[in-house]
Amino acid sequence: MRDIALARRGFLKASALVGGGFALAASIPMAARAMAAEQAEGGMLNAFVTINPDNTITIIGKNPEIGQGIKTMLPMLIAEELDADWDQVRILQGDTDAARYGPQLAGGSFATPMNWIPMRQVGAAARQMLLAAAAQTWGVEASSLTTEPNAVVHAASGRRASYGSLASVAAGMQVPDLAAVPLKDAAQFRIIGRAIGGIDSPRIVKGEPIFGVDTQLPGMVYAAYERSPVYGARLVSADVAAAKAQAGVIDAFTIEGNGKADELVDGVAVIASNWWLANRARSALNVQWDQGEWANHSTAGYTAQAAEAWASGTPQEVLNNKGDFAAAAASAAKVIEAEYSYPFLAHVAMEPMNCTALMHEDGRMEMWAPSQTPQGGLAVVASYLGLPQDKVTVHITRMGGGFGRRLTNDYMVQVAAIAKRMPGTPVQLIWSREDDVRSDFFRPGGYHKFKAAIDGSGKLVGIQDHFVTFDYPAGGPFNPASMPASEFPANYVPNVHYGMTKLRTAIPMGALRAPTSNALAFVFQSFLDEVAQASGKDLPSLMLELIDGAGPEQGGRGPAGPTPGFNPARLAGVTRKVMEMANWGTPAAEGRAKGFGFYFSHQGYFAEVVEASLDARNQVVIHDVWCAGDVGAHIINPHGALNQVEGSIIDGLGQALQLAVEFEGGAAKQSNFHNYQLPRMPMVPNLHVEFVKSDNAPTGLGEPALPPVIPALTNALFALTGKRVRKLPIDTSQFA
Template identity: 75%
Template sequence: MLKDLPQERGPQLGRRAFLKVSALAGGGLAMSASFPVAAHAAAGGAASAELNAFVTISPDNVITIVGKNPEIGQGIKTMLPMLIAEELDADWDQVQIVQGHTDAAKYGPQIAGGSFATPMNWIPMRQTGAAARAMLLGAASARWGVPMAELTTEPSVVVHRASGRRATYGELASDAALLPVPAADSVRLKNASDFRIIGRAIGGIDSPRIVRGEGIFGVDTQLPGMVYAAYERSPVFGAKLVSADIEAAKAAPGVIDAFVVEGNGKADELVDGVAVIARNWWLANKARERLNVQWDNGEWATHSTAKYDADARAAMAAGHPQEVFTNTGDVDAALASAAQVIEAEYSYPFLAHVAMEPMNCTALLHENGVMEMWAPSQLPQAGQMAVAQYLGTTPDKVKVNITRMGGGFGRRLNNDYMVQVAAIARRMPGTPVQLIWSREDDVRSDFYRPAGWHKLRAGLDASGKIVGLEDHFVTFDINGGAFNPAAMPADEFPAKFVPNVRYGQTKMRTAVPMGALRAPTSNAVAFVFQSFLDEVAHASGRDLPTLLLDILEGAEPEGTVMGFTGPQAGFDPRRVRAVTRKVMEMAKWGQPVAEGHALGFGYYYSHQGYFAEVVEASLDARRQVVVHNVWCAGDVGAHIINPHGAMNQVEGSIIDGIGQALQLAVEIEGGAVKQSNFHNYQLPRMPMTPTIHAEFVLSDNPPTGLGEPALPPVIPALTNALFALTGKRVRSLPIDTSLFA
C-alpha cells in the first residue's frame, strides 16, 4: 500500500483569501481557488458565477472543472482536474472539463513546460476540491440538522448513513455557495488508500474530439470575416530588411494587403519582415514568392556548422576554458597521480522542435483597443506581456484565449508568432487575422536546441575509483534571461561524488536563436556524461550500472531544497539505486542476448525524475542501427496520477530520444538553416519504434512531472549498446553508421 504523504509537503494554498465561492444564477455553486479573486456570493443564488471558476456545480449535478494550464498533448487538461475531482469525491462520469483562458490573477502560473505542472499543483488542486467538498458537507449538515462528523460522501452525493438521507451535490450546491469558505490549509485531504480517481487510467478529455476531427487546435480557429497572413523573414539569423517589392505581392491573386513590419530588435519577439494578407493562407504564402526581398545579412552570413565545429575543437585543443564554473579539490594533481587517465571528446548538434502543428496565432483588435488573441502557447501569460509591451499598452488590454496545441516540445515557450500577428492585426482593426507559418518557416525560424562540444578527462586510482574529473565545455554565449538552454549544471553527475572536479566552458558568438527542447540541457549532457562514464567503467573492468552503484554506495540524500516548484526533496542516491536495480532486473542485465544483439545502459536525473533505461540494439544487413527493445524504470514519486497519460509521456520521450540519436541534426550554412521540411529533417516513424517496457518505482516523495525525464537516458543507453555490439564508440550525434562499416 502506498504511504500517505504528509500534508505539508509540496506547495500549498494560503489562508481564506485564496479560496472564493459564488452562487450561480438559478442555483448552484462556483468556486475559484489558488489565487485571490473577487467573491460574488448572494442570498438566494441571484448572483452570476465567474465563468473561470475552478469548480462549478449545477443543480442537475453536473460538475464543471477548469483546466488552467495549456494542453500541449501532455495530458494536463485531464490530469489537473483529476486532482480536484478526487478530493471533491466527484463522480467522474458527471465531470466536464473546460479550458481556462489566460488570467494570472485567478490561476497563477499557466505553464506547459519544465514538467512543472504536477509538483506545482499536486497540493493546491487537491485543496481546491477538498474545500468544495467541505462546503457541501456543511450545507447538508445545516439542512438536516446533524453534525458534519456524521456525514460522508459517495461520488457526487452526501450521505447520512444513520438516517439513510442522501443528497446530490447539485441539490446542495446553492446552499453550499452561501457558507464561509474554509481555509485551504485547514481542509483534510484524503488518504492515498481512499483514492478513486488518482491512479486511474483515464483517456485524454479531448481525445474523442480529436478523433472526430473537431477544430480545437490554434490553427482551427475560425472567426467571421477572418483573413490570413504569411510572414516573410530572412533565412539568415540577425539580418536586416533592405527592400521588398510590396506592389508585386499586392498584385498577386487574392491578396488583400502587404506591408513591411519593422522588428523590435528582439529575436524572441519580432524580427524584420514583410506581412502578406489574403483571403486564404495558400494565396498569401504563394504571394511571398513575388516579394524579391533584399536583406543585409551582415557578419552572420559567414557562420556555419563547420565553422562552429572547427572553432570549438580549436578551443578545446588550446587547453584552458574561458571560465571555470566548478572547481573542487586539485584536479591537476589527481590526474597526474592517477593510475589511469581516460580522455574523450563528445559533441552534439543543433536540433529543431518541428511540432506537427506549425506556429500560428489569430488576433483581432477590437474597437475598445483590446487585442484579443487565440494562441497555442506554452507560456500564454508571457505572450500576453510581450504583446502588451510591443503595443505600448497594459496586459489587461490583451486578452489571450488558450487553444490546444499540436505539440510544442518547448518551441511554444517562445511567443514570437504572437507578437508577429499582433503587429499585423493592429494595422487592420476590426478584422481578425490568422498568421500561419509554413513548415519551412517552422524549421528555419526556430529556437534551436544548442549544439555543444565536450573534452573530458577522468583519472582512476589502482582500484578503479574516479579520483579526478575534468570537462572543457564549448558552448554559445546567449544574452538575456535567467534561463540559458546551452548551460551545463555546475554539479553535473558525478561531480558531487568525485573528490577533484573541474568544469569549465568557452563560449562562442552566434546569432542562431536557441531555446528549450524537451528535457533541455539534459537531452544533450546525458549523452555526453553517461557515454563517457561507460568508457570509464569499461576501462576499470566494470559495466556502467555497476560503476554507478559503486559511485553512490553509502551516499545519503540531500535535504529539502526550495525552487520554482516549491519545497522538494533534494537529489536522492537511494532513488538512483532503486531504478538502476529495477531496470537491470527488467532487462535481465548480464544474461545472454540474441546473437548479433547487445544491451546498453543509461541513467539520468532530470526535472526531479529518476530514470534508468536499457536498450537492446543490433545492426541490419546494411549496417543500419535497429533498436529492438527499451526497458525503462522511473521514479517520479509516490503516485502516478494518470497511468494512461504517464505511459504516453514515457513512450513518447523514448521515441523522441531515439530519433534524436539516429537521424536529427540542424546544420547552419551561410548563416541560415539548411534543412527545410520533413524530407531532410526526418522525425522518427513507426517502423523504427522499438518495443518499450516501462515500469514505475514508487517512492515516498511528492509526485513530479513526466513530460521530460524519460528522454535523456535512452540516448546514451543506445550508444553504449552499440559499443557493446561493435567495440566502436559513438562520440558525436546523430549516429554516423559509417562508423560500423
C-alpha cells in the first residue's frame, strides 16, 4: 500500500494565526480517483491541522459522516503521527471542496485504504515542523529532540515545550517533503488501535441538532415533493390551485424533470410554513400521470420472465467460459442443480432524505446536504442550474444513516429546483417515510440457475450459473445489478460457465451496503453448501479444498490506487479462526444447528458461523453469530470497527429474515415500517467478533462483514431441517 503514498509534489502550507498559533494546510496529490465514474486526473486531498496557543489542536474531518465513524477515525491517523494528546484534539467537519480535500465520499469502504498513508503523512510533517521550531528556539539539533503528547522534549537538558508555545515559530519553518517524512513504527502507536468513541456521540445522545434535517435558517420555509409512484411516469396535470388553498401553504408549482431518475423526475412542489402542512396539502393536488409501459411491470412478471430466460437455455451474454462445462457435466459422477432468487431491497435510513437550499439574490446557490457524495451533488446541482461549480456551496451535515442511498443526490436537485423559484428564501425539502421507501434506488433483485459437476472422488470439477438480472432500456443511473466474471469459485474450478440475461426495467437501482456482494454471497455460498453436502463434506472443508495450493491472485486498481488480488491464504485464515471460535464440528445443543458462510468484498475477508433454531411457531431464532474478519494489520479504532461489524451482521440477518420490496402496477407495494420491518433489538443474537491480523495495510469495515451472515443462516437452517432456503426473505412455512 506504499504505492498510494504521496508523490513528492505533495506539499504543506503553514501560516501563523492571529494572536499566536499555527495552521497547517496539507495539499496532497493522489493518483486515486474518488469513484470509477470520475475520470479527472490529479484529484487533490487536503487535511488541515490548526495548533492553538492554548495547546489544543483542531483537525478537519473531510469525509461525510453517516455513522461509520470516519469523522473520528481519519483525524486519529493525523493525531497519531503528530503525537497529539487526543484529549486536546477538536474535530470540525469540512465543507465540500474538491480542490482542498480531494475525494470526499462515504461509500465502498474506501476511506481507510485511501487515507491510511496520506493522513499519517500530514501528521508526521506537522510534527517535524514542531521539532524544527524547538531546535531553533533552543539552539540544538532537531535529532536530539523527541515528542510526547502535545509537547517537544530535549532529554539532555530536561527542557520541555508545549506544541501551543511553539506553534507561531513552527509556522515559519520549512515545510518537509511529505514523501520523505518518517512514519511511526506500529510498536509506537498510541492512538491507532485505541478504542475511541465517536466524536459526535455525546451530542447525539443529548439530542443536539447536528443532522441535515435539523438545519434551521432565518425565514426558512418547508417543501414536500409529489412524484409518481410508477417509475418512469411523466406528469400530465396537477391542481396546484387546490394545494395553494390549503392552510399554511405558501406556494405550489409543477417541476419538469430532466429525464434522469438520479437527478430530477417530474413532480409538484408544495411549500408551506411547516413541513406537516406542506405534506398534507399534497392530497389536494389530484395529480394525473402518464405511466406508459411501466405500469405493467411487477415482481410476478419479472419472475415469469426469469423462468422464460432459463427455459431458453441460452443467456444473452457469457461472462465466463473456462474449460468445457458441458463435457464435465456429462462425465460427472454427480450433477446437482438449484434455482435461487432474492428480492429488491430499500435502504430506509433512519433520517429520511432531506436537503436545505438557499438561492441567493446574486445567483449563488448554498446548500446544507446530508450526502454521501457531496462533490457529486454539487456538480449535478451546478449543471442543472447552469452555474459554475464555484457558485455552488455545499455544507456537509451529519447523516442519520445512508447505507448507499445517499450516494444518489436526487433530493439535492429537487430542492435546488424549488429554491431556484424562490430566490432569497431558504427552503428545506423533507421526504416522508413513504417517499423514502417508494422513491428509493433499490438493491436489485436477481435469479440464479445453478448446475455443478462433481467427479467420482467428490471433487467439484464444474460450475454453471445462468444469472437473470435487470437493466435500464437505454442508459439510466448507476446499475449495480451485475456479477463479476471471476465470482468465487470460478478461478478454482477447471470448468466454468457463467451467463447473464438482463430484464428491462425502470425501477431505480442503487448501491446498498455491500452492493452486489450482499446478494451473491447468499446464492453462491448456499449452493456451494449443497455441493459440499453432495460431496460428503461440509462447506468449510470444501472451501479449503478448493483453494489448496493456490497463491494470491493478481491485483488491480481501485479508487485508492493499486489493490491486492484475492488471497486464498487469508480466506483460510478467517475460515479456520471462525471454526475455532464456534467449535465447528462439535454438535450444537439439542434443537439447534450451525451454518457457515464466507465472503470477500471491499478488500475484507470474513467467515461467519450462525447457530439457529425454530420456535414453536416455526419462526427462526438466532442464538449466536461468530465472526472472524481480516482487514489487514491494524484495527485503527476497535470501538468503531466493532460497531461496523455488528451492525453489518444485524443488517444481513434482517435482510434474510423479513425484508423485500415487491412491485405491482409499476410501483412499490411497501411504503413504511409496517410492511418493511427492519430488525429490532429482540432478534439480535449474541455476537462474537474477532479479527485475524495479516501483513496487509488496513482496509474498510463498513460493508464486508454483511454478506456471509446470510448464507451462514440459511445453511444453518438446512442443517437443522434438511430443507433448503433458496429464496429470500426466508419463508418459514416450508419448515412446518
